[in-house]
Every structure is written in C-alpha cells, then in structure tokens.
Amino acid sequence: MQNQRTTSQLRELDAAHHLHPFTDTASLNQAGARVMTRGEGVYLWDSEGNKIIDGMAGLWCVNVGYGRKDFAEVARRQMEELPFYNTFFKTTHPAVVELSALLCEVTPAGFDHVFYTNSGSESVDTMIRMVRRYWDVQGKPEKKTLIGRWNGYHGSTIGGASLGGMKYMHEQGDLPIPGMAHIEQPWWYKFGKDMTPDEFGLVAARWLEEKILEIGPEKVAAFVGEPIQGAGGVIIPPASYWPEIERICRKYDVLIVADEVICGFGRTGEWFGHQRFGFQPDIFTTAKGLSSGYLPIGAVFVGKRVAEGLIAGGDFNHGFTYSGHPVCAAVAHANVVALRDEGIVQRVKDDIGPYLQKRWRETFSRFEHVDDVRGVGMLGAFTLVKHKAKRELFPDFGEVGTLCRDIFFRNNLIMRACGDHIVSSPPLVMTRGEVDEMLAVAARCLEEFEQTIKARGLV
Numbered sequence: 001m002q003n004q005r006t007t008s009q010l011r012e013l014d015a016a017h018h019l020h021p022f023t024d025t026a027s028l029n030q031a032g033a034r035v036m037t038r039g040e041g042v043y044l045w046d047s048e049g050n051k052i053i054d055g056m057a058g059l060w061c062v063n064v065g066y067g068r069k070d071f072a073e074v075a076r077r078q079m080e081e082l083p084f085y086n087t088f089f090k091t092t093h094p095a096v097v098e099l100s101a102l103l104c105e106v107t108p109a110g111f112d113h114v115f116y117t118n119s120g121s122e123s124v125d126t127m128i129r130m131v132r133r134y135w136d137v138q139g140k141p142e143k144k145t146l147i148g149r150w151n152g153y154h155g156s157t158i159g160g161a162s163l164g165g166m167k168y169m170h171e172q173g174d175l176p177i178p179g180m181a182h183i184e185q186p187w188w189y190k191f192g193k194d195m196t197p198d199e200f201g202l203v204a205a206r207w208l209e210e211k212i213l214e215i216g217p218e219k220v221a222a223f224v225g226e227p228i229q230g231a232g233g234v235i236i237p238p239a240s241y242w243p244e245i246e247r248i249c250r251k252y253d254v255l256i257v258a259d260e261v262i263c264g265f266g267r268t269g270e271w272f273g274h275q276r277f278g279f280q281p282d283i284f285t286t287a288k289g290l291s292s293g294y295l296p297i298g299a300v301f302v303g304k305r306v307a308e309g310l311i312a313g314g315d316f317n318h319g320f321t322y323s324g325h326p327v328c329a330a331v332a333h334a335n336v337v338a339l340r341d342e343g344i345v346q347r348v349k350d351d352i353g354p355y356l357q358k359r360w361r362e363t364f365s366r367f368e369h370v371d372d373v374r375g376v377g378m379l380g381a382f383t384l385v386k387h388k389a390k391r392e393l394f395p396d397f398g399e400v401g402t403l404c405r406d407i408f409f410r411n412n413l414i415m416r417a418c419g420d421h422i423v424s425s426p427p428l429v430m431t432r433g434e435v436d437e438m439l440a441v442a443a444r445c446l447e448e449f450e451q452t453i454k455a456r457g458l459v
C-alpha cells in the first residue's frame with residue numbers, strides 16, 4: 001500500500017483509532033508511534049527515512065529476514081487460486097497438505113501430526129485443550145492441571161496468559177483460570193547462590209517434583225516450558241535442567257510440552273529448541289518462525305502417544321476458521337523450504353550462531369554494569385546489574401532496562417528490554433558484517449547508558 005500521508009498525519013490517525021498491544025495508550029499518544037514503512041534483510045526503514053538495524057527480527061519471528069519477494073509471489077498465486085477454504089467438515093486443500101507433509105520431514109521422529117492455528121497463543125490454548133482431552137480419553141479426567149514457570153510467557157489468550165507466569169498479566173482479567181500452577185524459573189544468576197549452574201539446574205528441576213507431589217500426580221496433566229524463556233528475558237537453563245525435568249515427568253506420568261514459539265525453526269541452531277537441550281516433549285507449540293512472520297500461522301506438533309489418544313477419542317471439538325488457511329500455509333511452506341534448502345538453520349548451528357555468540361561476549365563482558373552475558377544460536381542477552389561482583393540487581397527491576405532500550409532505539413537499533421535483561425533475536429540470515437555493525441552500535445549505546453546511570457545517581 002503506497003502511503004501518501006505524512007508521519008504526523010499517520011501518528012494523528014493512529015492515536016485517534018488504534019489501540020496497541022501491551023501499551024499505555026495515553027503515554028504512547030503523547031510521544032507518537034514510530035512508523036515503520038519498509039524492511040529489507042535485517043534492516044527496517046521508518047517514515048522519516050531512518051535505516052534501523054532490527055536486532056529483534058520483528059518480534060523474534062522474521063527468521064528469513066525482510067524482503068522475500070518470492071514469498072509475496074507464492075501468496076499472490078495462492079490468493080488468486082483459492083484465497084480461503086476451511087479444513088472443517090471433511091475438507092482440505094493442497095496448500096495445507098503440502099505444508100503438513102513438509103513439516104513432518106523437519107520435525108524429530110515421532111511427530112507425524114500437526115494442528116494449525118493463527119498464533120502462538122492459539123497454539124498454546126489448543127495444546128491445553130488437547131492435553132486435557134487426552135487424559136479424558138485415558139479415563140483420567142481429574143488429571144487436568146498444567147504446570148508452567150513464573151516469568152514464563154505462553155501468550156495472551158486466557159489460557160496462555162494463565163499458563164504463563166507474568167504476574168502483571170494475571171492481575172488483569174482475574175487470571176490464572178483454575179487448573180494452572182507455577183514453579184520458579186531456572187534463573188541461576190538470581191537463584192543459584194553459590195551453586196554451580198549444573199547443581200542449580202537439578203535443584204530447579206526438582207521444584208517440579210515438589211509441585212507435582214503437592215498437587216497430587218493423579219491431578220497433574222502436563223509440564224509446559226519454553227526451552228529458553230524468551231519474553232522472560234532469555235533465561236537459559238543449565239544443561240542439567242531439562243533432562244531432569246524429563247525424568248521427573250516420566251516418573252509421575254506427566255506430559256512434557258515444549259513451547260517452541262520463539263525457539264522453533266532454527267533460532268537455537270537446531271530446528272527446535274528441545275533438540276538443543278536434549279529432551280523429548282510429547283507435544284510442542286509453534287508460530288513466529290513457521291512463516292517468519294510474513295503471515296499469521298501457528299502449529300501444534302503432536303507426538304505419537306497423544307495423537308493416538310486424541311484419534312481414539314473421536315471428535316476433538318476444537319479449531320479455528322482459519323486453521324490451515326491456504327495462503328498462510330503456502331507462505332509457511334515457502335518459508336520452511338527456504339530455512340531447509342538455503343541452509344539457514346544449518347548456518348545458525350555452524351557459522352553465524354557461533355560467530356554472534358563469540359562477538360556478543362567480546363562486546364558486552366567489559367561493561368561495569370553488565371553481567372550474565374549469555375546466548376544460544378541467534379539469541380543473545382545480558383543483564384544490567386548494579387554491582388557485578390555481588391551479583392546485585394537494580395532495585396526497581398526494569399527501570400534501567402527501559403532506559404537502555406530507548407538509547408538503542410534513538411540510535412536506530414532495536415533490541416528488547418525484558419525487565420533489566422537486554423535481549424536480541426535478530427533474523428537468522430544476518431551476516432557476520434551485520435553482526436559487527438549491530439554490536440558496534442550497541443557498544444556505543446552502552447557507553448552512553450553507563451554515563452547516564454552515573455549522572456542520575458543510580459549507581
């Protein structure tokens with residue numbers, strides 16, 4: 001759509017009519033939204049002509065980068081041929097069939113069934129209903145509680161937000177709904193005290209066993225976790241954590257669900273995050289990288305045990321008008337083919353992932369108020385801290401994170417502040433030169449940040 005309006009005209013109309021997600025509308029409208037108009041590769045341009053390095057790949061999702069005209073052509077052709085038909089009532093169409101067959105080639109063995117949604121939240125809600133339905137069919141309807149982690153993020157639907165552990169979300173809308181429980185997150189920096197990471201990983205995993213025994217194994221349906229907590233601040237569990245989680249779940253016959261909405265489709269250097277952390281879920285949820293954000297689509301991958309259970313149960317009374325939407329499915333197919341045949345996932349594992357991780361640590365470890373510099377694949381993070389040697393966080397967690405993020409934004413670099421964690425999740429196609437360019441800007445911004453917090457007496 002060719003835009004003829006000026007930035008101020010766009011901002012005025014936006015302020016008058018558009019309610020933004022996760023936004024304080026009044027304060028946004030005072031400042032005015034930044035109008036993004038174009039994307040190419042790892043760059044965005046705003047309506048003022050600024051060229052911006054997108055260190056967040058949109059919202060952790062534009063894995064193949066912006067500007068894929070081949071995807072636009074795929075969408076055009078599908079739209080002209082069959083712009084929509086549903087997959088209810090014994091119908092299907094070639095686009096969703098081809099996508100389903102392709103996806104079952106790139107997922108680990110044992111995942112031969114996929115259910116389609118329009119978003120990560122819908123994938124999570126679908127999983128919740130599947131898990132409860134599965135135990136119903138097993139003759140254990142009381143086995144319905146799902147356990148997540150505090151500071152985990154599983155979306156904004158009533159189910160996803162309840163399963164997530166963001167307390168500020170629970171406060172709005174009387175959440176969580178019944179049948180949800182939470183354990184503490186495996187955040188070694190804050191909770192590990194003098195334990196080694198691997199010692200802490202076992203302790204954190206055993207919080208799950210305590211919770212299962214507190215609730216009663218006969219009532220616990222599943223444990224749900226992101227391989228790496230994304231929106232919670234890229235909380236990377238110690239290597240000992242997930243294998244211990246898996247052992248505990250098998251011990252009490254609790255299903256394991258991996259929420260791969262961020263970690264899926266190459267972000268960690270494997271196709272899926274659970275492969276990187278060495279555990280086998282019964283179900284995993286996806287969205288974002290499935291289409292690289294070019295069109296909204298999510299997918300729930302159902303392992304053999306649950307798929308057989310659901311199929312044995314006859315009608316599964318759940319689904320969405322646009323489940324398996326033909327244009328979304330066709331573009332997702334083109335995206336997954338690109339991830340596979342252009343070697344994008346393999347390159348994260350073999351080249352650009354290791355390069356980003358090396359350069360990320362070189363760039364940020366030297367700063368006085370930056371600690372826990374970490375990352376996996378094409379995910380980088382660090383925590384802004386008041387006193388490094390004492391592992392002391394700032395008192396009002398989140399205040400300096402916002403300050404730092406705003407300095408990045410003013411310097412035409414997008415990274416994300418999750419509390420006082422600064423995170424980056426750039427397009428997987430970023431080149432080594434673009435990594436260097438992004439980190440050079442970020443380093444200059446952090447120098448300004450440290451001067452600012454000193455000048456404000458925050459340290």
Ligand SMILES: Cc1ncc(COP(=O)(O)O)c(CNc2cccc(C(=O)O)c2)c1O
Nearest residue numbers: 119120121153154155230231259261262287
């Ligand atoms: C692990 C996980 N699960 C579910 C969702 C929900 O997906 P949808 O948004 O498509 O319904 C997510 C989404 N993650 C997400 C979404 C929007 C913003 C941010 C942020 O970090 O600011 C993160 C996610 O990261």
